[in-house]
Amino acid sequence: MKLIVGLGNPGKGYAPSRHNVGARAVQHMSKRLAAPLKRLGALASVAEATVGETHLFLAVPRTYMNESGRALTSLVRRLHIPSPREVLVIYDDMDLPLGKIRVRPRGSPGGHRGLSSVIEALGTEELPRLRIGIGRPPPGVDEVTYVLGGFTPPEEDLLVQVLDKVYEAIVTIQEKGLGQAMNLYN
Numbered sequence: 001m002k003l004i005v006g007l008g009n010p011g012k013g014y015a016p017s018r019h020n021v022g023a024r025a026v027q028h029m030s031k032r033l034a035a036p037l038k039r040l041g042a043l044a045s046v047a048e049a050t051v052g053e054t055h056l057f058l059a060v061p062r063t064y065m066n067e068s069g070r071a072l073t074s075l076v077r078r079l080h081i082p083s084p085r086e087v088l089v090i091y092d093d094m095d096l097p098l099g100k101i102r103v104r105p106r107g108s109p110g111g112h113r114g115l116s117s118v119i120e121a122l123g124t125e126e127l128p129r130l131r132i133g134i135g136r137p138p139p140g141v142d143e144v145t146y147v148l149g150g151f152t153p154p155e156e157d158l159l160v161q162v163l164d165k166v167y168e169a170i171v172t173i174q175e176k177g178l179g180q181a182m183n184l185y186n
Helices: 018-032 065-078 113-122 143-148 153-176 178-185
Strands: 003-006 038-040 044-051 054-061 087-093 101-104 129-133
Touching (some): 003 065, 018 044, 018 054, 018 143, 018 153, 044 153, 054 065, 065 087, 087 113, 087 153, 101 153, 101 178, 129 153
Parallel strands (some): 003 054, 003 087, 087 129
Antiparallel strands (some): 044 054
């Protein structure tokens, strides 16, 4: 992978939300690699890093989740990413329980509007992704309120471990390939 992108919504109000867990994963990785994210134009913040022998870019779009594709097409063009297969998109998934991650080489957006925007903008479902489970809302809580809400303190404690696991999965992808990461982390 040449470009690792964590989806989320911009602004401090959205930062702690479940929907921003993809952006938080990239921010966590940027800290672990001592590669600070810096604004690159109006659409994204980007860092350059090296994992193993691979030079890569970490990015967090500055667009709203449903407009993530606009940021991605700009990044792919500006950073000279040769193919969507060189992009790894990280995002939240309600169909996975909190604490679980899934790595996939391609597939449909599965109802995730941020990923739908990316797939539409790049024109392909042949796009590697890493899904981070946030679980389903409790009875009586609608999905929008749930994903835009924050984690409970015990969930935050678990999330720290999950973000470390995401970091390790990305290192595995870079050093050993997507297939090996799928075997170890799915």
